[in-house]
Each structure stands twice: as C-alpha cells, then as structure tokens.
Amino acid sequence: MAKKAAARTAPPKNAATPRNDVPQRQSPPAEDRFADELAFLAAFDEGPRPGGWTLSPQAVVLFVCGSSGEKLKLKKAAKLPPGVPNSLEISEKFVGDRALVERCVVTLAGERGLLMVGEPGTAKSMLSELLAASISGTSALTIQGTAGSTEEHFRYSWNYALLLAQGPSESALVPSPIMNGMKYGKLVRVEEVTRCLPEVQDALISQLSERRIMIPELSGDEGSVFASPGFNIIATANLRDKGVSEMSAALKRRFNFEVVGPIAQHDREVALVKSQAQALLQRSGVELSVDDGLLDVLVTAFRDLREGRAGEGWSVEKPSTVMSTAEAVSIATSIGRQAAYFPSQRDPLSLLPGHLLGVVLKDDAKDRGRLLAYWDSVVKRRSEEGTRMWKRLHELREVLEDEV
Numbered sequence: 001m002a003k004k005a006a007a008r009t010a011p012p013k014n015a016a017t018p019r020n021d022v023p024q025r026q027s028p029p030a031e032d033r034f035a036d037e038l039a040f041l042a043a044f045d046e047g048p049r050p051g052g053w054t055l056s057p058q059a060v061v062l063f064v065c066g067s068s069g070e071k072l073k074l075k076k077a078a079k080l081p082p083g084v085p086n087s088l089e090i091s092e093k094f095v096g097d098r099a100l101v102e103r104c105v106v107t108l109a110g111e112r113g114l115l116m117v118g119e120p121g122t123a124k125s126m127l128s129e130l131l132a133a134s135i136s137g138t139s140a141l142t143i144q145g146t147a148g149s150t151e152e153h154f155r156y157s158w159n160y161a162l163l164l165a166q167g168p169s170e171s172a173l174v175p176s177p178i179m180n181g182m183k184y185g186k187l188v189r190v191e192e193v194t195r196c197l198p199e200v201q202d203a204l205i206s207q208l209s210e211r212r213i214m215i216p217e218l219s220g221d222e223g224s225v226f227a228s229p230g231f232n233i234i235a236t237a238n239l240r241d242k243g244v245s246e247m248s249a250a251l252k253r254r255f256n257f258e259v260v261g262p263i264a265q266h267d268r269e270v271a272l273v274k275s276q277a278q279a280l281l282q283r284s285g286v287e288l289s290v291d292d293g294l295l296d297v298l299v300t301a302f303r304d305l306r307e308g309r310a311g312e313g314w315s316v317e318k319p320s321t322v323m324s325t326a327e328a329v330s331i332a333t334s335i336g337r338q339a340a341y342f343p344s345q346r347d348p349l350s351l352l353p354g355h356l357l358g359v360v361l362k363d364d365a366k367d368r369g370r371l372l373a374y375w376d377s378v379v380k381r382r383s384e385e386g387t388r389m390w391k392r393l394h395e396l397r398e399v400l401e402d403e404v
Contacts, residue, residue, distance in 0.1 A: 051229015
C-alpha cells in the first residue's frame with residue numbers, strides 16, 4: 001500500500017506539525033498529513049455540500065488536485081485550529097486528469113458506488129484515501145480484499161464471549177467498516193475487491209441497492225442498520241487481477257467504473273519521483289543526493305519499458321511485470337538511501353541496473369532477457385549518441401547478466 005501511495009502523490013507541504021505527545025507513524029492517514037489544508041478548506045468552502053459531506057464537491061476536487069501554486073485567502077473571518085494560516089496554497093496530491101477526479105466526486109455524491117480500475121501502482125488506493133479524507137473526514141473505514149476475506153468483513157460478526165453470556169444483542173455485535181459507514185454516514189473503501197471470492201463480493205449488491213444491512217438475529221429497530229446521508233463505497237481493482245474473482249454482472253451494475261492510468265507527461269513523472277523520494281527520505285532524516293540527470297534516466301527507462309516504445313520511436317519488448325511510477329519512486333529512494341549511508345562505495349548511477357533488474361524479474365525469469373535486449377538496443381544507441389550517463393549505463397550491462 002505504501003508504494004501505491006507514493007505513485008501519484010506530492011509531498012505534504014502543509015501537513016500539520018507533529019505533536020510531541022503523539023506517537024510518530026511511518027504512514028499517517030491523509031486526514032492527518034493534510035489536516036491544515038482540510039481545516040482551511042472547511043472555512044474557505046462556500047459551495048453546497050451533499051448530506052453528510054465535510055466539504056463541497058468543488059472543494060474536494062481542489063483538495064485533491066491543488067490550487068496550481070495560488071495562495072487562497074479566506075474571504076471572511078473564521079475560527080481556525082492553531083497554526084493554520086488565513087491564506088494557504090493547496091498542494092497537488094494526485095498527478096492526473098482533473099476531469100477523472102471530478103467524475104469520481106460526482107459519482108460519490110449520488111447513490112452508486114465508485115470502482116477505480118487500473119494497473120498496479122497508479123495510485124488508485126491513494127486517490128480513494130484522499131477522497132474519503134476530504135468527504136468524510138476519515139479514511140479509516142477500509143476493507144482489504146483478499147482470498148481469505150469473508151462475508152463477515154462486509155456485514156458484521158459477533159463477540160462470542162458476550163454472545164454466549166447474554167445471547168444476541170447490540171452490545172455483542174461487531175460491526176464491519178461498511179456497517180459503521182452506513183450508521184455514521186461515511187465513505188467506505190474496499191481495496192482489491194476482485195481478490196475476494198465472488199460470493200463475498202456479492203454482499204455488496206444489497207448494500208449498494210437497498211442501502212441497509214439486516215441483522216436477523218436481532219429484532220425490532222436493532223435488526224436493521226440503514227445508511228445515513230454521506231454513505232457510499234469506493235472500491236479498487238487491478239487490471240492484472242482480471243479473472244481472479246470476476247465480479248458478477250449484478251455487482252458491476254451497482255458501480256460506476258473509472259480507469260486510472262499512468263502519468264502521461266514525462267516531466268511531471270520525473271518531478272513526482274523526485275518529490276516523493278525526497279519526502280520518503282526526509283522521514284529517515286536523509287537528504288536526497290541523487291542527481292536530476294539520474295532521475296531522468298530512471299524515469300525514461302521505466303517509460304520505455306512500460307510503453308514498449310522509446311521516445312525516439314524505437315521498439316522495445318515490454319517485460320511482463322508492471323513498470324509503475326511507484327516502483328520508480330522506490331528505486332530512487334533506495335539509491336538515495338544507499339548513497340547517504342555508504343557514500344564512498346559506489347556512484348549512484350552504478351546502482352541503477354541492479355535495482356531495475358530487481359523490478360523486472362518479479363514475474364518472469366525471461367524478463368532478464370528482455371531487459372538485456374533493451375540494453376543492447378535502446379541504451380546502446382543512446383550511448384553512441386554521446387550522452388554521458390547513457391554511455392556509462394551501457395558499460396554496466398554485466399550487472400544484468402545471470403551469474404549462475
């Protein structure tokens with residue numbers, strides 16, 4: 001999940017200052033990282049808000065996509081939390097199509113679920129977290145779909161000690177995130193929904209259509225939980241999982257589908273990899289010492305292998321693994337950390353081939369040959385054109401060869 005988050009999100013420029021009495025977390029939720037921005041927008045926002053929403057749809061899109069470098073100013077006096085200024089630039093958190101974000105927000109304002117699909121590492125999970133944080137004030141109501149997920153994860157279970165002691169009662173009930181989302185009018189996130197078995201997935205059908213959960217063991221008002229205004233479901237699914245547990249036609253009809261693709265612009269991807277690597281290293285007290293040229297080479301190689309074509313138009317055989325921006329961030333961070341901890345051992349560029357091979361070999365051993373073919377064609381041709389970094393990279397070809 002951390003890699004997915006790194007894939008398309010900018011560092012939290014305006015994140016709340018950590019308190020000394022609060023334990024530090026490796027990956028705090030969006031509502032904590034961007035607490036200042038959410039508090040500011042709640043005061044700044046004058047648009048109409050759907051029932052149960054903490055911000056208007058327009059302000060939600062502004063929170064996710066940023067204010068494009070502009071500092072927003074409050075039009076009227078407002079009581080803000082300590083440390084939150086009266087003017088603030090809203091940081092860009094999702095690098096992608098603004099129209100996609102607007103469609104997602106419009107869907108969530110209605111009574112159809114939102115299903116975001118795409119290749120791994122395209123920040124579907126982070127986008128769902130940002131939407132939940134800005135719409136409901138919390139992203140904690142989450143179900144992680146796996147082959148071991150059961151219907152109880154989507155409905156409810158029981159505290160069996162209380163159940164045996166006093167029989168079925170509301171106090172013995174253990175609500176699922178979806179039941180809590182209905183009760184309190186919050187968004188619920190279902191990650192990797194297609195990893196769940198079809199019969200488990202289908203628990204969502206009645207929840208999305210009837211907007212309630214029945215509890216047959218209880219009677220009267222306790223026997224039903226009805227959805228409050230603000231409740232909805234955001235689900236994510238990887239295209240690589242297609243066919244693992246195919247969704248039923250009935251469940252598909254309850255969702256609006258949105259495809260989240262890779263970052264289109266090369267320069268924006270380079271800038272994002274740099275900013276994310278910096279943010280991750282700062283948490284470890286390390287500064288990013290990787291050259292901008294190396295980051296450009298890293299992203300260029302990822303885009304070539306991802307798209308099956310170099311920028312010059314040369315054909316490239318695509319590896320079977322996903323060359324996501326999240327993986328590029330991971331490599332940049334690893335190289336930066338190694339350069340900081342072992343500064344005298346190797347130059348950072350010499351580390352790149354080994355890390356690339358580690359990514360490429362995740363799914364198929366034959367992908368080593370595809371990476372070598374990329375080195376013998378694209379990397380070699382660029383090195384012959386006199387580019388210093390590509391020439392040095394071509395000289396490092398032996399790192400990719402099988403030593404066995």
